[in-house]
Amino acid sequence: MTRHETRLQRREEVATGTMAFHFEKPAGFDFKPGQAIDVLLPSPIGTDPHGLRHTFSIVSAPYEGELVVATRLRDTAFKRSLKALPLGSRVEIEGPFGSFTLHNARVRPAVFIAGGIGITPFISMLRQATRDRSPQQRLLLYTNRRPDDAAYIDELKVLERRSETFRLVATTTEPVDRGGSGGLQPRRIDGPFIQRAVAHLAEPVYYVAGPPGLVEGMRRTLNDAGVDDDDIRSEDFHGY
Ligand SMILES: Cc1cc2nc3c(=O)[nH]c(=O)nc-3n(C[C@H](O)[C@H](O)[C@H](O)COP(=O)(O)OP(=O)(O)OC[C@H]3O[C@@H](n4cnc5c(N)ncnc54)[C@H](O)[C@@H]3O)c2cc1C
CATH class of the missing domain: 3.40.50.80 (Nucleotide-binding domain of ferredoxin-NADP reductase (FNR) module)
Structure with missing residues (x-):
């Protein structure tokens, strides 16, 4: 899977306890709506049995100039680290991947x-x-x-x-x-x-x-x- 470097541009609350994270879209990053990425965080804070890597569906659409993911912020090591990440921080992502994408026969609803x-x-x-x-x-x-x-x-x-x-x-x-x-x-x-x-x-x-x-x-x-x-x-x- 392709690994890219990106930066956190901004974050915003999109529901109670739910935050969207806006990242730069790496050059040449193409995806289909419905696909996901892995977000890999730079410095571990605390311990996490799965390491500091989490999978997130991409919220933004392919025509947009940024990559956005959104998550419920719970008290896990990954999410504490994500929430504390200073704006401008470098972050690695892997992907896109997944086949949860729209069927081709668009006559079917x-x-x-x-x-x-x-x-x-x-x-x-x-x-x-x-x-x-x-x-x-x-x-x-x-x-x-x-x-x-x-x-x-x-x-x-x-x-x-x-x-x-x-x-x-x-x-x-x-x-x-x-x-x-x-x-x-x-x-x-x-x-x-x-x-x-x-x-x-x-x-x-x-x-x-x-x-x-x-x-x-x-x-x-x-x-x-x-x-x-x-x-x-x-x-x-x-x-x-
Ligand atoms: C394709 C895909 C897309 C996703 N998109 C989003 C998204 O857009 N937004 C979002 O918030 N979350 C998304 N998730 C889920 C996300 O990856 C995290 O698992 C979730 O956010 C919970 O993270 P956490 O840090 O709160 O809990 P964690 O600490 O990661 O997990 C809490 C509990 O779940 C169990 N667990 C964790 N991962 C797995 C696993 N792979 N299989 C079985 N049990 C497991 C652990 O044992 C632990 O007890 C997606 C997952 C997949 C696979």
Whole structure:
């Protein structure tokens, strides 16, 4: 796999406890929306059984001039180091890699199911598709515990307004407090909910990304609803 050197340009909070890291895009770095990179951090702080290397889906789209990843900041050695990294620091990345990319037959719709931070590969796909004015039908079912956990939700609402072929359905699974639901539907994504949401789409291909428990549960739900495994692609975000 190709190794590149890059620099951290900036970081920003994109949801509660969730941060995006913007890196320079190395010259000649080509990737497809949905692919991932490994980020290798320079100096170990503390101990980490997996070393200071983590895999992240690329949030930014290929047309953009930077490489962005986003993650829930938890108290692990890697994430403490990433959060503490001074702007301008040199960082090595490896990649891109992965086949969690859109199917070629664009006449078939794409249904994206994102659990929490599993939204990252879909942001890249949706930004690129909007920019390309893709005629492909795209539906995103995006579930989070609380509205504040929903990274990139404001951008997704804008993308939905800008594209006639993209529809967003966002839900929360915990009771909503005084802050309000932010337009997100308080309910779980189950079989009947998916069937209603996709009723207008012919032969979609399903993409599921997020914590392994969610991915496994969604695969089972889709299978129970009669969706063939050949039409389901998934990405497990280990560690959640
Ligand atoms: C293709 C791909 C794309 C990803 N994209 C993102 C992303 O965009 N954003 C994001 O936040 N995360 C992403 N992840 C997950 C990410 O690599 C980290 O595992 C995750 O962020 C948790 O890191 P952590 O430091 O909090 O926990 P860690 O310390 O890494 O792990 C916590 C626990 O998970 C277990 N674990 C870790 N790695 C594995 C593994 N490979 N297999 C089985 N168990 C494991 C460990 O045993 C540990 O107990 C992606 C993973 C993959 C494979």
